[in-house]
Amino acid sequence: MSKLFNLGHRPLDQLPCGAGALACSLRPRPAAIWGALGLVTLLALVAPGTLPAQSAAPTGVSAKYLGAPSCASSSCHGGGGEHQNQHLVWSLKDYHSQRPVATLATARSRQIADALHLSDPTSDARCTTCHAPLQAVPAGLRGPGFNAAEGVTCESCHGPAENWLRAHTRHDWSHADRVFAGLRDLSNLYVRANTCVACHQTVELPLLSAGHPELTFELDGQSAAEPRHWQEATNWNRAQTWYVGQAVALRELSWQLGREPQSDPHLIARWQALAWLLQKLNGLDPALPGVGTLASAATPDNFRTAQRAADTAALTAATLNWPATLAPAMLARLAGTTADFATPVTGELPARQAERLVLALDRLLLAQSPPAPPSASDKLNELFKAAQSIPDFEPAGFGVTLGQFAGILQP
Ligand code: HEC
Ligand code: HEC
Numbered sequence: 001m002s003k004l005f006n007l008g009h010r011p012l013d014q015l016p017c018g019a020g021a022l023a024c025s026l027r028p029r030p031a032a033i034w035g036a037l038g039l040v041t042l043l044a045l046v047a048p049g050t051l052p053a054q055s056a057a058p059t060g061v062s063a064k065y066l067g068a069p070s071c072a073s074s075s076c077h078g079g080g081g082e083h084q085n086q087h088l089v090w091s092l093k094d095y096h097s098q099r100p101v102a103t104l105a106t107a108r109s110r111q112i113a114d115a116l117h118l119s120d121p122t123s124d125a126r127c128t129t130c131h132a133p134l135q136a137v138p139a140g141l142r143g144p145g146f147n148a149a150e151g152v153t154c155e156s157c158h159g160p161a162e163n164w165l166r167a168h169t170r171h172d173w174s175h176a177d178r179v180f181a182g183l184r185d186l187s188n189l190y191v192r193a194n195t196c197v198a199c200h201q202t203v204e205l206p207l208l209s210a211g212h213p214e215l216t217f218e219l220d221g222q223s224a225a226e227p228r229h230w231q232e233a234t235n236w237n238r239a240q241t242w243y244v245g246q247a248v249a250l251r252e253l254s255w256q257l258g259r260e261p262q263s264d265p266h267l268i269a270r271w272q273a274l275a276w277l278l279q280k281l282n283g284l285d286p287a288l289p290g291v292g293t294l295a296s297a298a299t300p301d302n303f304r305t306a307q308r309a310a311d312t313a314a315l316t317a318a319t320l321n322w323p324a325t326l327a328p329a330m331l332a333r334l335a336g337t338t339a340d341f342a343t344p345v346t347g348e349l350p351a352r353q354a355e356r357l358v359l360a361l362d363r364l365l366l367a368q369s370p371p372a373p374p375s376a377s378d379k380l381n382e383l384f385k386a387a388q389s390i391p392d393f394e395p396a397g398f399g400v401t402l403g404q405f406a407g408i409l410q411p
């Protein structure tokens with residue numbers, strides 16, 4: 001495990017409830033975070049003796065992985081029915097079941113590996129940490145059904161199953177009991193964002209230089225793109241999902257910049273762009289936890305401040321009872337940033353702002369109810385095209401199209 005600490009990829013157990021080996025609920029966390037996650041109450045409620053025997057010992061940190069087949073019986077998650085087909089959806093349709101591992105055997109991976117002088121990308125931890133995460137599970141935690149070749153599997157997201165597999169179907173178990181036993185609480189958007197972001201944002205600079213695609217985390221779009229094997233709660237909210245995801249992405253970019261040995265202008269521009277975007281939403285609504293004012297100079301202090309502010313915003317926003325007025329207000333605010341593209345700024349920043357902005361507009365447009373006029377989507381397509389190439393980006397033209405987009409929303 002200690003080897004992972006040298007990776008540009010953020011070590012799983014340093015992430016607040018991050019993906020991979022550790023069950024979010026059972027890891028020592030600063031009291032504030034436990035409190036905010038409701039875990040202090042949870043632990044207080046589950047007095048000794050009331051918890052079913054199997055999970056009495058909070059051993060989630062070292063719980064065994066039991067493998068996807070243990071979830072796949074037809075009466076559990078391997079059935080054909082709508083609420084029992086999770087294994088089928090994952091194994092047949094989800095990008096995570098086959099592709100991540102297969103990707104490491106492609107010519108493109110070979111090229112990336114050569115540039116990094118890695119002898120074998122299919123087994124090197126610098127790649128497998130995200131593409132074949134089970135390879136890092138120590139021998140002692142490999143349960144009977146364990147198979148290291150299962151790509152990003154049930155337990156990568158839901159947590160290792162040893163302490164909850166048998167009992168999580170018990171009718172006398174509450175959601176809190178399951179979470180206490182190590183089933184990660186993915187219904188909480190903060191926990192979910194942390195789970196996905198562990199593999200979907202931070203790529204160490206040498207990997208990027210070697211040709212690994214840049215990753216841009218966006219929880220709402222990426223959740224929608226993953227073939228869904230669950231039903232969202234009735235109060236699930238797209239704009240909220242987007243916001244929590246972007247705040248978590250800013251936290252991770254800040255974290256990465258705070259520790260990458262050499263600063264990288266692309267990474268800095270991406271950080272500044274995302275901080276710009278989120279700051280635009282400051283003060284929009286008293287209910288919305290903003291990130292506050294963030295200084296844009298690339299200094300360790302500013303990275304640290306942004307990291308903390310973004311984490312707090314994400315944590316608070318995740319459990320907010322999201323007012324219906326927020327999605328239209330957020331869209332209008334972000335569509336109203338035309339002036340930011342009129343002022344000439346050198347370097348990559350305007351292109352990076354546009355890149356983050358169009359992703360935001362896309363998700364927030366879908367969040368509108370009643371839906372925005374179809375001409376807004378057409379205009380957004382133009383904005384996507386204009387934001388596509390970083391070197392060819394023309395801020396002024398983008399700003400004009402953005403103004404037209406805003407005009408359609410608020411004629
Ligand atoms: C353990 C690492 C890991 C975790 C956790 C993870 N992913 Fe992925 N995901 C990957 C990898 C690796 C790929 C790339 C597969 C390929 O093409 O090789 C991928 C691909 C995807 C894709 C398709 C490619 C894309 O970016 O559009 C989507 C969508 C996706 N993941 C969404 C999610 C969501 C949503 C979550 C959280 C609920 C999540 N992932 C959690 C590793 C992970
Ligand atoms: C931080 C997690 C992470 C690490 C570490 C990582 N990858 Fe990836 N990789 C991803 C994700 C996520 C994607 C999917 C990108 C997308 O489609 O949006 C991906 C995509 C790729 C792709 C492109 C796949 C395609 O078909 O478009 C290749 C090739 C690749 N990775 C190879 C590697 C190699 C080789 C290594 C090790 C040197 C590595 N990756 C390390 C997360 C990671």
Ligand code: HEC
Binds near residue numbers: 086
């Ligand atoms: C990439 C991450 C990821 C992987 C891999 C994954 N899940 Fe999930 N799963 C989720 C998320 C996110 C949810 C939504 C959680 C919620 O809202 O409570 C979920 C929800 C579920 C639910 C609740 C269904 C519902 O409608 O409420 C079940 C059951 C489930 N997953 C089983 C599985 C099984 C079995 C596997 C493996 C075959 C698997 N999952 C693999 C992320 C994942």
